[in-house]
Each structure stands twice: as C-alpha cells, then as structure tokens.
Amino acid sequence: xxxxxxSDKEVTWEDQQNINKFGRLNxxxxxxxxxxxxxxETNDNLEDASNELILTDEEVVRFQIGEVFAxxxxxxxxTRIEQMKEVTSKNxxxxxxxxxxxxxxxxxxxxxxxxxxGDSINLEEN
Amino acid sequence: MASSSSTAAATAxxxxxxxxxxxxxxxxxxxxxxxxxxxxxxxxxFLQERLQQYKVVEMKLLAQQRDLQAKIPxxxxxxxxxxxxxAKKGTGEPLIADFEVSEGIYSQAxxxxxxxVCLWLGANVMLEYSCEEASDLLQKxxxxxxxSLEVLVADLLFLRDQVTIxxxxxxxxxxxxxxxxxxxxxxxxxxxxx
Numbered sequence: 001x002x003x004x005x006x007s008d009k010e011v012t013w014e015d016q017q018n019i020n021k022f023g024r025l026n027x028x029x030x031x032x033x034x035x036x037x038x039x040x041e042t043n044d045n046l047e048d049a050s051n052e053l054i055l056t057d058e059e060v061v062r063f064q065i066g067e068v069f070a071x072x073x074x075x076x077x078x079t080r081i082e083q084m085k086e087v088t089s090k091n092x093x094x095x096x097x098x099x100x101x102x103x104x105x106x107x108x109x110x111x112x113x114x115x116x117x118g119d120s121i122n123l124e125e126n
Numbered sequence: 127m128a129s130s131s132s133t134a135a136a137t138a139x140x141x142x143x144x145x146x147x148x149x150x151x152x153x154x155x156x157x158x159x160x161x162x163x164x165x166x167x168x169x170x171x172f173l174q175e176r177l178q179q180y181k182v183v184e185m186k187l188l189a190q191q192r193d194l195q196a197k198i199p200x201x202x203x204x205x206x207x208x209x210x211x212x213a214k215k216g217t218g219e220p221l222i223a224d225f226e227v228s229e230g231i232y233s234q235a236x237x238x239x240x241x242x243v244c245l246w247l248g249a250n251v252m253l254e255y256s257c258e259e260a261s262d263l264l265q266k267x268x269x270x271x272x273x274s275l276e277v278l279v280a281d282l283l284f285l286r287d288q289v290t291i292x293x294x295x296x297x298x299x300x301x302x303x304x305x306x307x308x309x310x311x312x313x314x315x316x317x318x319x320x
Contacts, residue, residue, distance in 0.1 A: 019290055068225040068226075069223060069224040110256060
C-alpha cells in the first residue's frame with residue numbers, strides 16, 4: 001500500500017484512521033489465510049487417519065499423545081478422532097466467517113479511500 | 127477491538143505504548159515543518175529513521191510471538207499426556223506406549239499407576255510433581271503464555287498503526303515539497319513573462 005505523488009488532498013485524522021484500519025485488516029487477512037490453510041491440512045490428516053482406521057483390522061492402535069504413541073483400543077481412537085474432527089471443523093467455520101467479515105470491511109474502506117484520494121492512493125496487493 | 131493509539135481528540139496526540147513511541151499525526155504539513163523548525167530533507171530523514179526504529183521493534187516482537195506460538199501447543203500436549211495418565215490411573219490397567227529412544231528408534235514402555243510425573247523446567251532442571259500439581263502448574267503456564275501472547279498481539283497492532291502513520295506522513299511531506307517546488311517554478315516563470 002503506497003501513496004502516490006503530488007496530490008492536493010489533505011489527509012485528516014479520520015482518513016489516517018481509515019488507512020490504519022485497512023492496514024490492520026490486510027494483515028489479519030493474511031494471517032487468516034495461513035490459519036485456514038493449516039486447519040484444512042489438519043482436517044485432511046484427520047480424514048486420512050479415520051479412513052485408515054476403518055481399513056485396519058488391528059484392535060490396538062498407536063495413537064499419538066504428546067510425544068509418545070500410546071496403545072489405545074480402536075474404538076477409543078475412533079471417538080478421539082471424531083472429537084478432533086469436530087473441533088477442527090468448528091474452527092474452520094469460525095475462521096471462514098472472520099475472513100468474510102474482514103474482506104467485506106476492506107471493500108468498504110477501499111470505496112471510501114479511493115473515493116477521496118483516487119489515484120493518489122494504492123490499496124492493492126503488490 | 128479498541129484502538130490503543132490516540133484519544134478521541136481529532137488533533138495530533140502522541141501516546142506511547144510499553145516503550146514504543148507513538149507517531150505524531152500531522153494535521154497540516156506546512157505548520158508541522160514550521161513548528162519543528164526542520165527543512166523538508168531533515169524532516170524526511172527524521173521520519174525515515176523513526177520508520178527504521180519501528181521496523182527493528184517489529185522484528186523483535188514478531189520473534190517473541192513466534193516463540194509463544196510454538197510454546198502453547200507444547201504445553202497443551204503435556205496437559206494431554208497428564209490427563210491420559212490420570213484417566214488410566216482409575217482403571218488399573220497400565221498405559222503401554224511407544225516412545226522415541228533415539229531418532230527413528232522406538233521402544234515400548236509400560237506405565238503403571240502414575241502417581242507423579244517429572245516436569246522439565248529448563249536449565250537442565252527436572253522436578254517431580256504429583257499429577258495434580260503438574261497439571262495445575264502446566265495450566266498456569268498455559269494461561270500466562272496465552273495472556274502474554276494477547277498483550278504482544280496488541281503491541282504489534284499499535285506498532286503497525288504507528289508505521290502506517292509515519293509512512294503516510296513521509297508521503298505527505300514529500301508531496302508537499304513537490305507541490306511547493308512546482309508553485310515556485312510557476313511563480314518564477316510568471317514573473318519572467320510579465
């Protein structure tokens with residue numbers, strides 16, 4: 001985000017606050033995109049794990065707790081994985097919602113700032 | 127999230143946060159230059175220096191944030207293990223686990239009725255705690271870490287706002303200078319023509 005050259009428009013404190021807010025939202029957007037990527041990977045891993053679990057015929061599964069692999073009966077592992085999947089998908093929902101809200105706020109601010117400053121301001125991703 | 131920078135007053139109020147100086151918002155570039163008694167180039171280099179200082183602090187805070195963000199899942203994993211041990215205690219069955227002896231080599235361990243656990247406190251020190259005490263200690267550490275992270279994130283938000291304000295001020299001072307020079311050139315040509 002840069003400002004262009006030679007403009008006559010005065011920058012008020014309100015404008016500055018809008019610019020600050022846009023900057024903060026932009027940073028948050030990038031953070032959210034990273035977090036969503038990680039949540040999606042975790043979700044995929046849990047899916048793979050539960051698929052493997054269905055295929056295996058072993059009674060005891062080595063389930064990672066902390067740094068060790070505990071011997072856990074298959075049913076308990078199934079329950080645990082289901083719980084973990086629920087947590088992850090709720091997390092992803094929250095992240096997606098926040099991302100939508102951030103994108104909407106950024107669009108609104110863009111309108112306001114481009115409206116006042118036009119070419120003198122650049123709010124696009126480099 | 128409330129902005130931790132300037133107050134409701136519309137004029138330039140500089141606050142600081144935990145040692146980070148606030149960036150002064152400039153209402154009018156000409157007045158700012160007159161008040162500070164700086165010429166354009168000095169003002170620009172002062173602002174650039176400020177920007178550099180902010181960047182240095184930002185790097186430091188980001189590093190601290192990364193550390194905390196790595197520490198929190200570790201503490202949560204430890205709490206998970208203790209919870210599992212406590213759950214097993216009631217059943218009378220031993221917990222059988224595969225653990226890493228060396229990289230890539232695992233061995234099997236049988237943990238029976240864990241009354242206590244040892245916590246690694248750092249600096250080559252390990253202390254034995256009862257499961258409950260260990261759980262409490264870890265929970266406290268987790269809460270502290272999360273609280274520190276919150277404060278850190280707020281610091282970073284404040285810092286980034288100051289960076290943005292400074293960048294905008296630099297652009298405005300520069301633009302004002304360009305404008306001035308253009309006006310003076312036009313004044314000179316107007317005189318020559320008259």
